[in-house]
Amino acid sequence: MSTPSGNRMSPLERHARQLLRVYPAAYRSERGEEIIGTLLEATPEGVAWPLPRDIRGLTSGGLRARAMQNRQRTTTANVRLAALVGVAAYLAQLATAVLKIFVRYQLASGWQSQYSPYGWPLAAGMVVMLLTVAMVWLSSRRAVVVLGALSAATAVTYAGPWRSGADTTGIAYLLSLAAMIMLANSRSRPGLRWLWLVGLAVAVPLVPWPVLSGGVLLAAGIASIAWVAVDARPFLALVVYFLAGALPVAISNVVSGVGIVGPVVLLGVAAAVTAPALWLLWRQSARSGRPTQT
Numbered sequence: 235m236s237t238p239s240g241n242r243m244s245p246l247e248r249h250a251r252q253l254l255r256v257y258p259a260a261y262r263s264e265r266g267e268e269i270i271g272t273l274l275e276a277t278p279e280g281v282a283w284p285l286p287r288d289i290r291g292l293t294s295g296g297l298r299a300r301a302m303q304n305r306q307r308t309t310t311a312n313v314r315l316a317a318l319v320g321v322a323a324y325l326a327q328l329a330t331a332v333l334k335i336f337v338r339y340q341l342a343s344g345w346q347s348q349y350s351p352y353g354w355p356l357a358a359g360m361v362v363m364l365l366t367v368a369m370v371w372l373s374s375r376r377a378v379v380v381l382g383a384l385s386a387a388t389a390v391t392y393a394g395p396w397r398s399g400a401d402t403t404g405i406a407y408l409l410s411l412a413a414m415i416m417l418a419n420s421r422s423r424p425g426l427r428w429l430w431l432v433g434l435a436v437a438v439p440l441v442p443w444p445v446l447s448g449g450v451l452l453a454a455g456i457a458s459i460a461w462v463a464v465d466a467r468p469f470l471a472l473v474v475y476f477l478a479g480a481l482p483v484a485i486s487n488v489v490s491g492v493g494i495v496g497p498v499v500l501l502g503v504a505a506a507v508t509a510p511a512l513w514l515l516w517r518q519s520a521r522s523g524r525p526t527q528t
Contacts, residue, residue, distance in 0.1 A: 245282040247274060253289060256296030301464045301518060309519040311422060313512070316467040318417040319428045320474025321410050322367045327435035327479075328407060329360040329367075334439050336360075359388030363411075367432065370418050378418040382411050406481040431471055466515040473508055 243251075250273050254266055273292075277284055284292070307315070336357040362385040369377040386408055434454060441447040458469040 246277060246284070249283050250274065250292075253284065253292045254296075256293055257299050258296075261296075261299045297464050307422075307520055309516045312467055312515055312519050313470065314417055314419070315422070315424055315428075316470035316515075317474050318370065318414065319424055319431055319467075320471040321414045321417065321478055322370050323431045323435035323471070323475045324478035325363055325407070325410050325414060326367045326432050327438055328410075329363040330436045331439035332360045333357060355388055355391075359385045362388065366411075366414070370414065371423055371426065371429065374420040375415075375418045376420075379415050382415045386411055406478065409481070410478050428471075431468070431475065435475065462511055462514060466511045466518060469511050470508065470515065473504060473511070477504055 247270065250270055251266075254262055254269060257266070257269075269292075273284055273288055276288065283289070362381055366378055366381040366385055369381055390404075390408070431454075434450065438447045438451065441450075455469075455472055458472050462469045
């Protein structure tokens with residue numbers, strides 16, 4: 235019942251190939267045609283969709299195959315990857331937000347506000363920051379270190395309020411940047427599919443309706459929780475991303491003398507939601523062996 239060569243794909247085959255996407259790309263490349271052929275032969279004539287039992291089988295098999303992907307990495311490597319993606323997403327969002335404010339300042343002053351805290355030097359540092367995040371995916375750790383150091387030096391040296399020890403956003407920025415540099419690893423870079431979180435983080439400051447951006451983040455969080463039994467890393471990456479964003483507030487509470495109750499509560503909630511995910515990730519990860527790109 236397979237489609238003859240040169241003919242248009244039948245509705246059954248088209249739907250079967252859509253369902254097959256639940257499998258990882260490497261698995262589809264290796265065994266996809268075999269699965270499709272078996273499925274087409276087992277499906278009665280004149281049916282546009284595979285039988286319900288075959289749909290269930292495809293779905294469960296694909297989810298199992300995706301869960302097995304994590305076993306290519308140790309728990310430590312998986313945690314490092316999730317933390318790296320989460321920190322990179324926060325830094326990309328912060329840089330985008332600063333650049334947005336920079337454009338507003340410049341437009342309001344006719345592009346003459348070079349002495350503003352959000353002037354050209356800080357904008358240049360944030361552009362370099364976005365390039366640093368890109369290098370996590372595209373280049374060596376050396377490029378991440380060099381560009382990250384350049385971005386930090388530009389922000390600290392030239393941006394007025396960033397020189398203040400009380401500027402909690404600046405402190406969180408530098409801490410997150412240091413974490414990203416330490417976590418970056420040329421031999422085990424994140425795959426391109428991990429850019430979804432960075433793209434989402436960049437979009438948040440650009441969306442004019444906070445309710446919409448908040449709803450998208452909430453949906454991403456719910457989806458990552460639903461996915462945690464298959465792969466706990468997206469959920470952990472989101473936790474790191476949210477914690478990095480909450481870090482300035484926590485530091486501000488401590489510096490201003492408000493107290494440490496807020497930071498303690500924040501850490502407690504983070505530990506409560508992270509511990510089960512880490513346990514699941516441990517179950518999903520390899521026990522030994524060198525990590526590979528995922």
